[in-house]
Amino acid sequence: MKIGVISDLHIDANSKEQYTKKDFEEALANELVEQKVDLALIAGDISNDHKLSYTFIKNVEKRINKKVLFVPGNHDYWDEVHDTKDTTLILDYFKQKKEVLIEKPFIINDEWAIVGHSGWYDYTFADGRFSIDELSERNYNGRTWKDKLYTDWKVNDRELSRRFAEVVRQDLEKVKNKKIILMTHMVTNKNFAVKMPHKVFDYFNAFIGTSDFDELIENYPIVYTIMGHVHHRESESESGRTHICACLGNINEWKSNNLDLELKDAMQIIHL
Numbered sequence: 001m002k003i004g005v006i007s008d009l010h011i012d013a014n015s016k017e018q019y020t021k022k023d024f025e026e027a028l029a030n031e032l033v034e035q036k037v038d039l040a041l042i043a044g045d046i047s048n049d050h051k052l053s054y055t056f057i058k059n060v061e062k063r064i065n066k067k068v069l070f071v072p073g074n075h076d077y078w079d080e081v082h083d084t085k086d087t088t089l090i091l092d093y094f095k096q097k098k099e100v101l102i103e104k105p106f107i108i109n110d111e112w113a114i115v116g117h118s119g120w121y122d123y124t125f126a127d128g129r130f131s132i133d134e135l136s137e138r139n140y141n142g143r144t145w146k147d148k149l150y151t152d153w154k155v156n157d158r159e160l161s162r163r164f165a166e167v168v169r170q171d172l173e174k175v176k177n178k179k180i181i182l183m184t185h186m187v188t189n190k191n192f193a194v195k196m197p198h199k200v201f202d203y204f205n206a207f208i209g210t211s212d213f214d215e216l217i218e219n220y221p222i223v224y225t226i227m228g229h230v231h232h233r234e235s236e237s238e239s240g241r242t243h244i245c246a247c248l249g250n251i252n253e254w255k256s257n258n259l260d261l262e263l264k265d266a267m268q269i270i271h272l
Contacts, residue, residue, distance in 0.1 A: 001108070003270040004032050006263070007043035007185070007228030008073065008247035011056060017251050019259055021047075025056060029063035031263045039066060039108070043228035043246070044073025044118060044185030048080060048150075050090045057099050069106055070099050071116040073185040073228060078150035085152040101183065103167060105175045112272055113175035117168045119186035119210055120153075122161035125193045126206035132158075140203040147207065157207075161186075165212035172220045181270070183226040188213040189243045192232055217241070224270060233266050244268050 011024040032040050040060070046053035053076045061068045072094050079085045094100045101116025108114065123135045136156065138145040153160050172180065187193060187209030194201035194208065201208075208230050217225060224242050231249035235242060246268040248254075254262045 001039070001272040002035065002037045003181075003272065004035055004037035004040045005043070005226055005244055005246045005268045005270060006040070006248060006266060007226075007245070008045040008231055008249050009042070009056075010045055010047065010075070010248070010250055012047045012049065012052065014251045018257070019251075021052075021056070023259060025059050025063070027259045027263055029060050031260070031267060032060070032064050032066070035267070035269060037064075037066065037269070040064070040068040041114070041181075041183055041226060042068065042070045043183050043226050044071050045075040045228060046070075046073075048075050048078045050076055050093055054094070054097060054099075061099070068099060069101055069114065069116065069183075071101055071183055071185055072118050074118070074147050074151070077118075078146075080150050085150070087151040087153050103171060105171045107175070107178075108272070111179055112181065113178040114181045114183060115168060115171045115175065116183040117164055117171070119168070119184035119188065119213065120157060120161040120164050121186055121207045122158045122210040122212055123206040124211040125187070125190060125209045126204075127196055127202040130203055130206070135203070135206045138207070141200055143200065143204075145204065145207050161210045161212045165210070165216065168213065169216055172216060172222075176220055178221070180220060180222045181224040181226065182213075182217065182222045184213070185228050186210050187227045187230050187245070188217065188225055189227065189236075191236060192227065192230055192234065192243065192245050194230065235268060244270075 106114040138148040231247045232245040
């Protein structure tokens with residue numbers, strides 16, 4: 001079985017350049033077909049609008065006639081329109097969709113299962129010189145982390161990370177007799193954070209990943225961890241486990257101006 005993995009397509013932000021949203025849909029579908037995948041996984045940040053992100057998933061599924069599974073990224077939860085926000089309503093929207101893995105582990109076969117969640121950040125990836133109060137401001141060096149502007153979970157980030165990790169623990173319990181692929185949007189491996197020292201990410205790494213999954217990854221039969229968010233394209237294996245980050249990222253981060261080539265370079269394939 002072949003599973004295609006991709007993340008951080010940002011189809012609306014990237015379509016302001018030379019490509020349309022439909023171009024991203026067609027290009028991703030073509031690459032999945034060319035790779036002859038049996039299943040596609042998207043680890044978040046399709047767009048800045050939850051309905052646009054879900055429509056994209058459905059359209060890609062129709063094009064490839066294969067299942068596409070998804071966990072929302074922080075951008076998929078953004079609400080840029082309303083002054084009064086309740087991000088839990090968008091989470092509820094996603095949880096109702098069969099393509100979204102949250103609270104719905106996917107059984108591949110007798111041997112394998114997929115567990116997925118957005119996850120959230122807990123500030124532990126930041127340089128230790130910053131206090132929790134400083135990090136909670138989500139402002140540094142004249143820059144604002146935009147989740148502060150476009151999301152409102154009604155709890156602080158660290159508590160949200162703990163709650164989401166507990167939801168994942170409950171899902172892992174349901175499939176602990178199988179080998180597991182764990183897909184999150186937030187980074188669960190500190191090796192994939194932006195390398196420090198860095199002029200801004202010493203601070204902004206606080207919002208890249210979480211350590212609340214460390215115990216889960218160690219104590220459950222997780223063979224693959226998939227993550228996005230940080231816009232890296234890399235993988236590493238250790239202790240019988242493979243960590244994957246397969247982000248397309250923003251167009252100004254690409255190696256070329258060719259969408260097809262960038263998708264081919266970013267996508268990673270899991271062979272089961």
